[in-house]
Amino acid sequence: MSKEQIKIALAGNPNSGKTTLFNAFTGLKQKVGNYPGITVEKKSGKAKLSGEYNAEIIDLPGTYSLFPKSMDEQVAQQVLCNNTDEDYPDVTIVIADATNLRRSIFLLTQVIDLNMNVVLALNMVDIATKKGILINVNLLSEELGIQVIAINARKGNGIESLKEAIIKTIDEKPKKLFLDVNKIFKKVIEKANEIRGVENNYASFLALCRQKLSGEVLNRCALNQLCKQYEIIPERIQAKETVKRYKVIDKVIFSCVKKEALAGKYQFTKKLDDLLIHPFFGYIIFLSVLFLLFQAVFSWSAYPMELIDSLFTDLSIWTANAMPKGMLNDLVVNGILAGLGGIFIFVPQIAFLFAFIAFLEDTGYMARVSFITDKLLRGVGLNGRSIIPLLSGAACAVPAIMSARTISSWKERLITIMVTPLMSCSARLPVYALIISMVIPTDEFLGFNLQGLVMMAFYLLGFLAAIGVASLMKFIIKSKERSYYIMEMPSYKIPDWKTVIYTIVEKVKIFLFDAGKIIIAISIILWALSSFAPGKKFEKIEQEWIGKTDAEMHIAADKLEASYAGIIGKTIEPAIKPLGFDWKIGISLITSFAAREVFVGTMSTIYSVGDDNIQSIQERLKNVKNQETGEAFFTPSVGISLMLFYAFAMQCMSTLAIVYRETKDWKWPVIQFLYMGVLAYLSSFIAYQMLS
Amino acid sequence: MQRLANLAIGTKGKIRSISDSDLEQKLLEMGCTPGEQIKVVRRAPFGGPVAILVSSYVLSVRKEDALKIDIKLLKDE
Numbered sequence: 001m002s003k004e005q006i007k008i009a010l011a012g013n014p015n016s017g018k019t020t021l022f023n024a025f026t027g028l029k030q031k032v033g034n035y036p037g038i039t040v041e042k043k044s045g046k047a048k049l050s051g052e053y054n055a056e057i058i059d060l061p062g063t064y065s066l067f068p069k070s071m072d073e074q075v076a077q078q079v080l081c082n083n084t085d086e087d088y089p090d091v092t093i094v095i096a097d098a099t100n101l102r103r104s105i106f107l108l109t110q111v112i113d114l115n116m117n118v119v120l121a122l123n124m125v126d127i128a129t130k131k132g133i134l135i136n137v138n139l140l141s142e143e144l145g146i147q148v149i150a151i152n153a154r155k156g157n158g159i160e161s162l163k164e165a166i167i168k169t170i171d172e173k174p175k176k177l178f179l180d181v182n183k184i185f186k187k188v189i190e191k192a193n194e195i196r197g198v199e200n201n202y203a204s205f206l207a208l209c210r211q212k213l214s215g216e217v218l219n220r221c222a223l224n225q226l227c228k229q230y231e232i233i234p235e236r237i238q239a240k241e242t243v244k245r246y247k248v249i250d251k252v253i254f255s256c257v258k259k260e261a262l263a264g265k266y267q268f269t270k271k272l273d274d275l276l277i278h279p280f281f282g283y284i285i286f287l288s289v290l291f292l293l294f295q296a297v298f299s300w301s302a303y304p305m306e307l308i309d310s311l312f313t314d315l316s317i318w319t320a321n322a323m324p325k326g327m328l329n330d331l332v333v334n335g336i337l338a339g340l341g342g343i344f345i346f347v348p349q350i351a352f353l354f355a356f357i358a359f360l361e362d363t364g365y366m367a368r369v370s371f372i373t374d375k376l377l378r379g380v381g382l383n384g385r386s387i388i389p390l391l392s393g394a395a396c397a398v399p400a401i402m403s404a405r406t407i408s409s410w411k412e413r414l415i416t417i418m419v420t421p422l423m424s425c426s427a428r429l430p431v432y433a434l435i436i437s438m439v440i441p442t443d444e445f446l447g448f449n450l451q452g453l454v455m456m457a458f459y460l461l462g463f464l465a466a467i468g469v470a471s472l473m474k475f476i477i478k479s480k481e482r483s484y485y486i487m488e489m490p491s492y493k494i495p496d497w498k499t500v501i502y503t504i505v506e507k508v509k510i511f512l513f514d515a516g517k518i519i520i521a522i523s524i525i526l527w528a529l530s531s532f533a534p535g536k537k538f539e540k541i542e543q544e545w546i547g548k549t550d551a552e553m554h555i556a557a558d559k560l561e562a563s564y565a566g567i568i569g570k571t572i573e574p575a576i577k578p579l580g581f582d583w584k585i586g587i588s589l590i591t592s593f594a595a596r597e598v599f600v601g602t603m604s605t606i607y608s609v610g611d612d613n614i615q616s617i618q619e620r621l622k623n624v625k626n627q628e629t630g631e632a633f634f635t636p637s638v639g640i641s642l643m644l645f646y647a648f649a650m651q652c653m654s655t656l657a658i659v660y661r662e663t664k665d666w667k668w669p670v671i672q673f674l675y676m677g678v679l680a681y682l683s684s685f686i687a688y689q690m691l692s
Numbered sequence: 693m694q695r696l697a698n699l700a701i702g703t704k705g706k707i708r709s710i711s712d713s714d715l716e717q718k719l720l721e722m723g724c725t726p727g728e729q730i731k732v733v734r735r736a737p738f739g740g741p742v743a744i745l746v747s748s749y750v751l752s753v754r755k756e757d758a759l760k761i762d763i764k765l766l767k768d769e
Contacts (some may be wrong), residue, residue, distance in 0.1 A: 102747040103722060133748075242720040242721055485754045
């Protein structure tokens with residue numbers, strides 16, 4: 001029996017339980033993509049409605065109205081207002097929060113007036129009842145002229161009735177208009193209909209309000225003309241209409257909702273807020289939460305990361321032995337598997353970070369954090385919502401940059417993305433650890449371990465650099481868009497573990513598939529650069545060392561020197577000499593581009609150290625002599641210069657890949673790469689010249 | 693008549709008007725229509741945002757924006 005496939009759009013306010021309902025419908029059968037041409041994420045999934053109907057559900061970005069203010073919200077409007085859009089739904093579900101009915105049915109009434117097949121899913125009716133808000137669902141359904149289903153998305157209550165209602169609505173338009181704009185603005189709407197060649201009063205009204213409907217460019221001039229002719233100011237008619245609409249909503253609510261005295265629930269939120277938004281304790285609690293988050297991402301993920309690392313090592317060894325020796329073997333093991341390992345190793349950090357963020361967001365705490373930090377961060381061109389990306393950057397910039405998506409102002413979001421990689425991430429840690437142990441004495445300073453203090457200073461330096469660059473970018477990046485901070489502070493609630501898990505799965509998928517493609521490509525290029533040499537140099541090296549002790553080790557080092565990567569290292573040597581680096585560090589800088597922690601491995605190969613044991617690399621590097629002076633090569637000045645370079649330089653292709661993905665423009669990763677490079681070069685130069 | 697930005701926590705009032713058209717659009721659709729009753733519930737430290745209770749939910753706006761919102765004070769019952 002063939003089933004009929006219908007399209008469903010899911011719309012609603014942020015915090016209305018939209019995502020929870022989407023998850024309840026689709027389970028893990030979700031797909032995250034992008035709307036063509038723009039960065040807005042498109043989430044869709046498949047669901048079974050009945051024996052006869054299957055549905056494709058599109059989760060529209062959360063919005064309060066069909067008057068879009070951000071790119072996200074524009075998508076919701078575009079899909080719903082344009083019946084030629086490929087995602088135009090057969091049925092629209094608007095989800096509304098029953099505890100906040102007045103505001104949350106505003107969007108619904110607009111959808112009704114577009115004359116769409118729509119169902120209202122009234123979420124959390126049980127909680128509203130507990131709060132003393134009694135809603136007469138049948139009367140509401142009658143007043144609105146559509147089907148209204150009470151659900152609890154989290155518990156999964158009412159989902160079956162909702163499915164039945166959807167099927168009934170496939171060929172059922174709303175019984176009446178909610179607010180007839182034609183009565184308010186009379187002739188203008190009819191004229192606008194004529195210009196647009198459609199018979200949809202409300203869509204024409206939205207077009208008149210200068211809402212960018214797709215395919216509306218051609219009519220723009222004619223509509224502007226119309227506005228002039230009738231002396232209409234689009235902002236004014238939109239405001240007038242909104243006020244009228246709320247008047248009708250208030251009437252409906254008056255007849256359908258009965259309020260009793262508030263019960264204890266609201267008091268709970270109030271008491272918790274007394275503490276969490278406290279001018280002193282609020283910040284202390286926030287810092288403690290951060291500390292815990294940092295610990296989790298940093299130390300808990302160490303175990304799964306080690307496991308992934310050893311799995312890939314085993315897999316590499318196994319593959320190397322199982323495949324016939326030769327070029328293909330080398331490409332698979334040192335190019336592809338090494339690249340894959342470099343991607344998968346980040347998965348635990350991403351999972352932990354997003355688990356925490358989803359948890360904090362779902363409880364409602366995040367809204368409070370941005371409430372108390374907005375003022376402080378705005379001074380440097382950031383937003384209250386920038387705090388999480390910035391601090392998660394101390395673990396890994398990749399998930400941190402993905403979490404900047406909650407910032408609605410494009411300029412503030414862009415600045416956040418641009419400065420987050422300056423925070424010292426965990427990949428810099430092995431580099432710092434190696435160099436500090438070589439060049440910083442194990443003395444005590446004011447009773448603290450000096451090495452530890454230097455390490456801390458580098459973390460602080462990263463944060464200060466991020467703040468500094470942000471305040472510069474505030475003046476450089478031009479934006480006509482005004483920055484707003486208009487945010488709902490939702491009541492606290494116990495987080496829904498399902499939502500947390502779905503968020504983790506979604507973010508990990510995005511990272512693996514989108515950033516992964518680019519990382520693999522660059523890994524293969526790096527492999528090729530270090531595995532090939534011009535002419536027959538490799539053969540000569542092999543013959544030279546044949547039969548001698550430690551041949552394999554020496555061959556590897558000499559081959560790297562002769563390879564294209566080695567040639568590049570030698571070519572850039574004059575440029576990095578003023579920083580105190582030689583061509584060998586030059587190669588490490590280049591290979592570090594795959595990921596900073598590669599530095600330790602490259603240094604060990606290049607200085608012919610047999611194993612990756614940090615202790616032995618350290619001993620070996622200490623014995624490296626400066627060929628001109630005969631003294632130890634790694635002096636404190638070289639060490640500090642090298643650490644500064646690693647602190648500031650953009651040596652992480654995963655980050656560049658994710659910046660491209662989030663901004664959909666190569667301009668930004670390129671600018672980021674350049675400004676961080678300049679910053680790194682200058683600070684290393686100054687430090688080396690001053691210290692040596 | 694008072695500006696929202698200058699009201700103390702616990703003050704009740706009714707929204708009279710919003711003097712910035714762009715801001716007005718955004719607040720109107722969030723339910724801050726003229727005549728709607730509000731109550732100041734929180735103020736962030738260091739001149740940060742102001743949180744108000746409006747049609748049974750809590751909304752926060754920046755202090756500069758709150759300066760553009762006119763409120764008619766209501767006597768406590």
